[in-house]
Amino acid sequence: MTQVMRLSAPAGLLLDRTKPISFRFAGEKVEGFAGDTIASALAANGISVLSRSFKYHRPRGILTMAGQDANSLVQLPDEPNVLADIHPISPGLEVTAQNVKGSLAHDRRSVIDLIGGFLPVGFYYKAFFRPLGAWRRWEPVIRNLAGLGRVKLDAHHGYYDKAYAFADVLVIGGGPAGLAAAIEAGKTGAEVILIEEGATLGGSLAYARFVEEPSATRSLREHLVSEVASLPNVTIHAGTRAQGLFADNWVPFIRANRLYKARAKSVVLATGSTEQHLVFRNNDLPGVMMGSAAQRLIKLYGVKPGERAVIATANADGYGVALDLTEAGVEVAALVDLREIPAPDPRVESVQAHRLRILSGHTVVEAIPARGKRGIAGAAVARITAEGIFAAKAEALDCDLICMDVGYSPAYQLAAHAGTKVGYAERLAMFQLGPVPKGVHAAGSVNGVYDLEAVLADGRRAGWKAAGEAGLFCGPEPSAPEPFAGADGLNHPWPIFPHPRGRDFVDFDEDLQVKDLLAAMAEGFDHIELLKRYSTVGMGPSQGRHSALPTARIAARTTGHPIGEIGVTTARPPVGPEKFAHLAGRGFEPVRLTAMHHRHIEAGAQMMPAGLWLRPAYYGAKDKREEAITAEVRNVRENVGIIDVSTLGGLEVRGPDAAEFLERIYTFAYKKQPIGRCRYVLMTDMAGVIADDGVAARLAEQHFYVTATTSGVQGVYQNMLWYNAQWRLAVDVTQVTASYAGVNIAGPHSRSVLSRIVSDADLSPTGFPYMGVREGHVGGIPARIMRVGFVGELGYEIHVPASQGEALWDALMEAGRPLGIRPFGVEAQRQLRLEKGHIIVSQDTDGLTTPEEAGMEWAIAKAKPFFVGKRSIEIQRAAGVKRKLVGFVLEGGADDRIPKECHLVLREGEITGRITSVGLSPVLGKVVGLAFVAIDQAEPGSRFDIKIENGEILRAIVTKSPFYDPENKRQEM
């Protein structure tokens, strides 16, 4: 296929004609040039149908050429819903139509268009809600019929990332106002970011026809673009869309595969305006487009939009379109002016001088479909007899192109995000922005200024103000233009001509006609937000850019309220479509590795996540999991094991009030704790609920080293600082979790291993008793050694500077080798601790567990004047607790029926609690666990039922823990 509609240069500003590109559309090979979008290349080849509409499967073509409508949505192999009018072509690109059955030209579902009369607004809500469950059956069918593109589930994961950007002044919109603002702000020395949606700077200067001569507009654009490019402090992002305007000028914008998050001291909104459509019968057919779309095709892409055109207009811009079309070799069949008398304008005079046919006081009332409805064959034109009403007698004009130029609507989305209200200027028949918030300035046509000189002045004013707000001043304030300069007479107040036979579309995305909106309002949905939700107007991809204004007008006329009161529906971010990939970015999953991580890997550990950390679950092959864990447990109980506990939280608490501070933060007593001794710490929150636990080792009169749980330490640290912000005690708290590596060496032979490499601490049972803490050297490494009953055996926890962690591990492994030391993982640790009945905070406790429920009253120093949670615990104790955490042994020994965590505890079929931890203890030969039970089930020796997955009931006996070595003799050896 040759490019039959291609114009020669200078038309086609964006094209590089030295670089032909071929791609495929619906299986056919298509030729274009570098710089073409999918839609412009198709138009150059005379292909007018891009897609089928959402509901009626009507053929659709180019509407805006600006990525602002759903007509141009196409499917790429890896990506659905691609905007063909802004997506560039690339060699070999495979483009297909979406939402069609059969082919784009012969969509078998277009039959729906014929029965459309039986599908009124709200049809789905009414037809498919009965009987119960009917929607579930119908939904897949309807979704399939009214679908958009298809997501390819095995699509290749592309590279996407994120970046931060900072600016004194962020200018959104690179048209004349935005360029003037960026230059003005840039000249003050401000750091400026300029964002432009289109592929090139200039906005309307690149395609529209102003009052000025086209050559003057062209040189103005070149001048502005080269001036802004010459400013080194202005960063330009073209082909970039700002997606939102959030608090304190936080602006996400997307350029290709990168999501930027920009923070600006001041923002200039120069987002321009969107051309509005005329409502008439078949106004959706391919060949009916905005006048600005035809101009974009000609000027930007060098494409002749048709052979013979009818222009429906109500302003001088339509006359400019007529001149552009004529110059591009398109025959203008007629210029249909909705007005009786056009306001004076050089473009009107020029059209008159060209002796083009002008039909004043007329409108296009119907686009006459070409055979097969793949385009149009003509326009029916009639005289306007009253607002929205036309004479029965119509004239048919042959044409394949109808251009619409009946008004504009400010691109208010970003301003609305920042809280600006959208009002309506009755005199101008135009939406207008209310006051914009501090730090934001609107300029150009979004601000209601259309005259080109005034637009430039408005941009300079906004740029100067924005730079000033960012603290930069340069020269006197530029003069402000007249408000709404050039806006008079742009918008026709009622460009809506309902047709007796319908298909007069208000919203193209959702196939909504005038009668659909009237029907919805007749059913009572007459508030704009209700009307939107019931009829779906404005909910499609174009987000009301074209439908908001006619909808407000129709609603206003129906309800008798002014348009300004009707207003628009809430505009929410994002402004344009964004992909999950943009939000996901590179998908970092950071992990924290302990100092001994590589030793675990070398030893064959299977790692598991613990918060952000990775910890060894067990050492050995995955298919030997149970054997590995059992062997690790046995080696600790009978010999000696070593475990990496570096992930445990560590806090240094120092100062004259250190002991007083711990007394307030934790439930136990610490003032009389001797130096060189450790003590258990239990933290409750203000509601008396268990929050964390650990050990406090007193290293000096005014110095405690406190451990906390891996996942809890950050919260513990924050809480400590929050409380002391109010108490003002003389104490300093430092989080040292990452500064220390730690191991626990446990088992009957642990002392023997340690004695080989510790020279400066007395390890004898009397010299270093249970719950003692010593500072010394282990294998020459300075260490804090705590004798704690971590797993219920003789054992030591050794903390050394993190940089020495691996050396410590090596020294202990080396010293322990003759005794058969082996590392054990988290799985063995859990089993060992469960055998001792040790609770794990947040596994065996929940968001309501008090110390009394958990059987930990022993850890509460009741005589203290205060600790966090004390008052709540007293009040709860007086009220009585309703459940208890108890140890249990499963009746009937160990077989394969082991209950799981969260299996239910029952009393005569009624739920009274749940299992919190459970496991088979090989040492005991029994299944043991912890469970919440009712008070009357909590006495040792009493029995309760456990309901397991298959509904079977198991019996358990409440047993005092520890299950293993109940007198704790082994840890105190």
Next chain:
Amino acid sequence: MKIINCPLNGPRNASEFLWGGEVKEMPDPTASDPAAWADYVFLQENEAGIVREWWCHLPTAFWFIAERDTRTDEILRTHRPSELFGKRRDFAQPKPEEGA
């Protein structure tokens, strides 16, 4: 995203901060009425107007107080806690029967 002006670290993105609830006066923890205590522990005033709130700058774990208008979400002022909590707080010994 909002910017919050931390008295220690200066203006930072709101994502670096943790909301810590309203600044409340703790009733006497040794003898207050259970209902008053429950009110203190569990309830927030949730006023529409200017409120005083705790905020924590997470990377530095620095707590401070912000005066915020909940109607506009504007933070009017931030300051160090010492402005409100200038003196060391001590708690009285409970009566003997309570410690028994």
